[in-house]
Amino acid sequence: MKVAKVVLKDAEKMKSLLLEQGMLNCNFLPSTDSEHIYFPLLEDELPDYVEIVEREMQAKQKKVTVDDLMSEFLSKEEMQLIPRSQEMIGDILILEIPDQLIYKEKEIADAYLKSSHTAKVVVKKTAIHSGQFRTRGVEVLAGEDRKETTHLESGVRLFMNIEETYFSARLGNERLRIAKLVKPNEEILVMFSGCAPYPLVLARHTEASKIVGIELNFQAHTFAIMNRDMSKEFYTRVPLINGDVRVEVPRLKEKFDRVLMPLPKTSEEFLDVALPVVKSGGIIHLYSFLNEKDIVNEGQNILDLCEEMGFEVELINTVKCGQHAPYVFRVCYDIKVY
Ligand SMILES: C[S@@+](CC[C@H](N)C(=O)[O-])C[C@H]1O[C@@H](n2cnc3c(N)ncnc32)[C@H](O)[C@@H]1O
Structure with missing residues (x-):
């Protein structure tokens, strides 16, 4: 040529x-x-x-896509059953395999592994997030036989076993949204801190003077300590406590400029713990899973609940920060406490 x-x-x-x-x-x-x-x-x-x-030249290899590979063993109709976007935590790809395709799950997992540049392990979800620790079950289908990985988010390294702690990579933007709201020298409390994504992203991206994390699940807390201690700069600014927020928060005998409550489904049950430790003019970020049609009403319910407890509050923002199911969103209510 x-x-x-x-x-x-x-x-x-x-x-x-x-x-x-x-x-x-x-x-x-x-x-x-x-x-x-x-x-x-x-x-x-x-x-x-x-x-x-x-001169003779070598043709470029066409990148083989997961659809190219799956079309060898699945029909078009079967391929449409597989969700388009799959979750990736570190180098572990988490597949949702519909029941009708379980009989081809290994081939599907191999196709994802072969076509991905970054995945070294492919797992399938075997149980949804549940229980007090909000953990889920996964089974390795292809690649290396492990459930541990290091996820990089906004300049922070988070090591974890994806079955032993809750973690959602899809919350990365929401964590940065909160970081943008933080002013220098704020003192922040992160209830339900898991393996510490919120505390560490806030520590990296803000000038908060202190970010306390409290987590009940000992395994998640252990990963949180490891993740924090990877960086010297976090050590003194991010105290991490293993325990129940209901017991540990009153024990701190401190007030905070900002309190995060990332426990969708039951956050409201802990408002009686959070409200008394917010400084006047401080903010609570409370997360919930809601059907779109209920978002406004639930906002009002939360305000009523705070007022019944004797606190003057104002809803300053309602943010949809992810879709959980059709019409169901993860919502964050930003609430100012006077
Ligand atoms: C939805 S996860 C959020 C974890 C983390 N903030 C994140 O975004 O990855 C909620 C966490 O709250 C913890 N948890 C549940 N009840 C708790 C309690 N009473 N006190 C402290 N932590 C609790 C669970 O173990 C779980 O790790």
């Missing part, structure tokens, strides 16, 4: 020019010898500012 013969020192400049003029044949790979690089060309119009020679 016709290629442009370019001295090595001009490689970048010439590549940009050929690309800009639409003359580079991107279906083939460039090749080199000791002094030159050879750029494959589209043959309809050849550049007149470079030496053109004939």
Whole structure:
């Protein structure tokens, strides 16, 4: 085929020019010898500012997609049953396999493993998040036989076993949203802190002076300590406590500028613990899972509940921060306490 013969020192400049003029044949790979690089060309119009020679070139391998691989053993209808977006925690890909396709689950997992650049393990969910610790069951289907991984979020490393602690990679943007609200020297309480994603992302991205995390699940707390201690700068700013917030919060005998309550479904049950430790003018971020039609009413219910407990509050923001199921959202109520 016709290629442009370019001295090595001009490689970048010439590549940009050929690309800009639409003359580079991107279906083939460039090749080199000791002094030159050879750029494959589209043959309809050849550049007149470079030496053109004939040379055998290697075609680029077309990237094999997961759909290409699955189409070898699943029908179109079966492929449509597989959710389009799969969750990835560190290098573990978490598949949701519909019941009708369980008989092909290993092949499906292999297809995901082969077509992914980053996944080293593919698991399927065997049980949804449940129980007091909000943990879930997973089973390894392909790749390395492990459930531990290190997830990188907003410059923070989070090591965990994905079956022993709750963690959702989909909350990364929400954690950054909260970080943007934090002012210098704030003191923050993160109830239900898990393996410490909120405390550590806030520590990395804000000038808060202290971020206390409280977590009941000892395994999750142990990962939190490991994650915090990976970075010296977090050690003194992020005290982490293993215990029940109902017992540990009153024991702190402290007030906070901001209290996070990331325990959707039952956060409201802990408002009596959170409200007394918020400084005047401070904020509570309370999370809930709600059907779209109930979001406004639930906001009012929460305000009524706070007022019944004798606290003057104002709902300053209601944020949808993820979809949980059709029409069901994870919602954060930002509540100012006077
Ligand atoms: C939905 S998870 C959130 C974990 C973490 N904040 C995150 O975003 O990954 C809720 C966490 O609250 C913990 N938890 C439940 N009840 C608790 C309590 N009474 N006191 C402290 N932690 C509790 C669970 O073990 C679980 O790790």
